[in-house]
Amino acid sequence: MSLTKKIIIALILGVIVGIGFTFAPGDVFSITDKYILNPIGQIFLNLIMMMVVPIVFVSIVLGTSGLGDPAKLGKIGVQTITFYLVTTAVALAIGLAVAFVLQPGKAGVFDVSMADYESESAPPIMETIINIIPENPIEAMSTGNMLQIIAFAIFIGIALAVLGEKTKGIQRLFEQANEILIWLVNAIMKTAPYGAFALIASAIGDAGLDAVGSMAMYMVAVTLALILHGAVTYSLAIRGLGKGSPIKFYKEFFPAMSVAFSTSSSSATLPISMKTAQENLGVKKSISSFVQPLGATINMDGTGIMQAVATVFIAQVYDVPLTFTAIIMIILTATLASVGTAGVPGVGLIMLAMVLEQVNLPVEGIALIIGVDRLLDMLRTSLNITGDAACAYIISENEKRKENAEA
Ligand code: ASP
Numbered sequence: 383m384s385l386t387k388k389i390i391i392a393l394i395l396g397v398i399v400g401i402g403f404t405f406a407p408g409d410v411f412s413i414t415d416k417y418i419l420n421p422i423g424q425i426f427l428n429l430i431m432m433m434v435v436p437i438v439f440v441s442i443v444l445g446t447s448g449l450g451d452p453a454k455l456g457k458i459g460v461q462t463i464t465f466y467l468v469t470t471a472v473a474l475a476i477g478l479a480v481a482f483v484l485q486p487g488k489a490g491v492f493d494v495s496m497a498d499y500e501s502e503s504a505p506p507i508m509e510t511i512i513n514i515i516p517e518n519p520i521e522a523m524s525t526g527n528m529l530q531i532i533a534f535a536i537f538i539g540i541a542l543a544v545l546g547e548k549t550k551g552i553q554r555l556f557e558q559a560n561e562i563l564i565w566l567v568n569a570i571m572k573t574a575p576y577g578a579f580a581l582i583a584s585a586i587g588d589a590g591l592d593a594v595g596s597m598a599m600y601m602v603a604v605t606l607a608l609i610l611h612g613a614v615t616y617s618l619a620i621r622g623l624g625k626g627s628p629i630k631f632y633k634e635f636f637p638a639m640s641v642a643f644s645t646s647s648s649s650a651t652l653p654i655s656m657k658t659a660q661e662n663l664g665v666k667k668s669i670s671s672f673v674q675p676l677g678a679t680i681n682m683d684g685t686g687i688m689q690a691v692a693t694v695f696i697a698q699v700y701d702v703p704l705t706f707t708a709i710i711m712i713i714l715t716a717t718l719a720s721v722g723t724a725g726v727p728g729v730g731l732i733m734l735a736m737v738l739e740q741v742n743l744p745v746e747g748i749a750l751i752i753g754v755d756r757l758l759d760m761l762r763t764s765l766n767i768t769g770d771a772a773c774a775y776i777i778s779e780n781e782k783r784k785e786n787a788e789a
Contacts, residue, residue: 385571389640392575393582396644400586411587419584426577427645429570433563433653435523439535440559441656441671446539447553448668455536455672458777462673465773466681469619470720473611473683473769474713477690480607486691487698490596494699497749501735510722528649528679528725536672567653574637574654578644585646585756593753600695600751604758607687608765616772624776625783634662635771639764646759648678648725648766659771665778673777677770678725684762684769685730686720688755689737696738696747708741715740730762731755 403411449455514529516522522530542549542556594601617628632639638658642651656674659665693712697704704712719733731752735745 385574386637388575389578389637392579393640393643396579396582397586399579399583401591403583403587404591415584415587419580419587422580423577423584423644426570426573426581427647427650429573429577430567430641430645430653431650433567433570434649435526435531436559437563437567437653437656438528438531438675439523440556440563441667442532442535442675443539443542443556444560445668445671446536447542447556449539449672450543452540452543455540458669458672461777462676462773465619465776466677466769467717469615469769469773470681470683470686470717471713472615473607473686474690474716476611476615477604477607477687478694478709478712480603480610481691481694484599484603484606485698486597486600486603487695489599492596492699492750494744494747494750497744497746499735499746499748499752501732501739501745501748507718507722526649528675532675532679563653564657567657571637571654571657574641578640581644582760585644585760589754589756597751597754600691601754601758603695604688604691605761607691608684608761611683611687612765612768616768619776620772624772624779626775626779631663631772631775632768635659635768637662638771639768642763642767643760646727646756646763648682648763648770650726651763651767652678652725655767655771659774663771663775665771665774666781669778669781670774673774674767674770677773678767680721681769681773682720682723682725682730682762682766684765685723685733686716687765688730688758688762689716689719689734692731692734692748692751693737693741693743695751696743697741699747699750700744702743704741711741712737725763725766727759727763728755730759 403414446455449458514533516527516530516534519530519534521527522534542553612632616631620626620628620631635655635658638651638655641654642648645651648655652675655678656670659670659674660667690712693716694704715737719736720730722736723729723733731748734748738745738747
């Protein structure tokens with residue numbers, strides 16, 4: 383049986399067993415989770431997280447040195463960031479439109495008197511930009527600071543390209559390290575069906591379905607906007623800009639989406655999403671290794687959609703009308719908030735506080751959606767990494783065409 387089939391079965395079984403747990407008596411879930419699901423899920427998660435920092439570092443060094451010319455890197459960088467910002471803005475517009483049509487905040491009775499939420503302050507934007515250059519690259523690696531690792535790796539890659547013959551030994555060392563990492567990711571991927579099953583059953587059993595009740599319309603709105611963005615925006619981009627088949631894209635990229643679904647973490651999924659893009663979609667390594675890690679850090683269309691729908695939802699619950707200026711503010715701040723969201727579970731919700739504060743909505747409203755956020759996080763993370771892969775695919779296809787035309 384192919385790995386994709388095994389993963390699909392694991393996803394379905396995970397959802398069924400997870401829902402089953404919500405009906406089972408007392409301790410059945412907590413004991414099974416503690417001794418079976420959680421250990422299996424965590425071991426799988428650790429296995430893939432173990433690969434993230436080395437893979438990002440090694441593959442960006444190789445990708446940058448492989449591009450050869452720093453100007454080419456600059457051009458790809460500009461294309462990547464433009465794609466990321468434009469698609470995020472489109473995602474937010476879709477999220478807002480769906481929320482205005484479905485009115486999830488009017489679809490039930492919400493008790494706001496008990497709502498309580500302590501927001502965490504987001505770091506100032508200038509500080510984030512300055513800190514992209516790491517003071518200490520080893521610390522960046524030990525703390526998993528993605529943007530800093532990316533910056534350091536780009537510098538080393540440029541130096542390798544410029545020094546050429548002189549550093550051939552180290553270039554070779556990186557190439558061999560890459561072989562080892564790819565071999566390991568392939569091996570770990572074989573355990574994905576088991577890991578995914580355990581993580582999904584555990585997440586659903588843990589979140590329970592009680593919270594769903596009055597939040598059903600909110601969940602429908604977020605899910606519908608996520609599906610629309612994937613089916614329309616990305617499909618149009620893949621067809622129009624990349625001249626490829628969206629159906630084939632989704633079919634080939636599915637294993638990575640399912641791992642994102644089960645881990646709810648773009649960062650943790652990175653080794654698998656890069657491997658899937660390179661091997662199944664034929665994305666050039668030099669492009670995938672630069673575009674995808676950057677995307678896993680700054681491009682979160684699914685998160686943006688949740689933030690847009692949640693903002694409208696909270697405005698409706700608290701009966702605060704949203705002016706046109708407020709809507710523009712939501713698009714601007716939610717774009718920044720999704721850029722600032724780290725690719726780990728649940729951070730999108732923390733960053734939502736920043737959007738709410740900008741448009742003077744009560745941050746306590748977040749308390750209403752916390753209960754169902756874990757479930758939606760699974761879906762939005764799948765879309766988050768799909769956006770990165772779509773961008774890598776489009777840029778890679780265009781590069782290939784250019785090279786063929788020149789040849
Ligand atoms: N879990 C999301 C991700 O890793 C981030 C979020 O929206 O919380 O992509």
